[in-house]
Amino acid sequence: MKARVIVTLKSAVLDPQGKAIEGALRSLGVNGVQSVRQGKVFDVELAGNDQATAEAALKEACEKLLANTVIETYRIEFA
């Protein structure tokens, strides 16, 4: 089964890269952009079809490696 893990910076953490992208979009004349925060997306294929098992494995992956929970939060989505 396929899942997507989305890792984003906690809202209290400054995101200088997002700020730079935000500025670039403005200078490109893209209207209406109020703010940009950059994150990461991991598309993961898992063995088996049990969503609960898969979710537990992904949670472990996030806690152990994919996210640094000092500054980031994560979200798991199934297709």
Add this chain to the structure above:
Amino acid sequence: MKPAVILFPGSNRERDAARALKLVAGAKPNIVWHAEHELPAGTDLVVLPGGFSYGDYLRCGAIAARANIMTAVRAHAAKGGLVLGICNGFQILCEAGLLPGVLVRNARLRFVCREVLLRVERADTAYTKAYRKGDLIRIPVAHGEGNYTADDATIAQLEHEGRVAFRYARADGQIDETDGPNGSINGIAGIYSEKFNVLGMMPHPEDYIEPEIGPTDGRGLFESLAGALKAA
């Protein structure tokens, strides 16, 4: 003194660290590959060198922090053994949970490669006895992710326990975050663990040890280590 310098794929300052240990502290460092499970017998100092382990993939130091050898490094630190992380090594120590907080992208987004002034915050640790408290030392930095951050409670705890090792300072010795190279909170350039046996720092003391090349303000750190490990 029996140092082990850990080599990860993408480390590139391991030989400079080993050279400084040899020239200043008279040691014969072992270079230890990250896939090993054990440190050489009798290792009393572990150095995690600078570089770009795993190409900075995922987050700086994130993958190296989970390497086999880190279990042994963690055990060494837990027994009170000395662990020094320089630059990428500091990032690895934070990712490994051996030091609190995290190093994020420099505030002005630029890779900064230049000399900085560091204020030595205390001169009573294994790493700083050859300096005096308040000394201003010239040491180079070279990093894109050296902006130290942690939650307010962690910063308050570090400050309360006197665990800031070095701060980026102005020539008058004052700390000005906006003047620093990377935007670190309170000008933090390096921190100690709770027992002061683990030190992580972004600047490269191993760069400034030979008068032929320039300033020698980095020697003090290696002299301190030699003294601490001889006495032990």
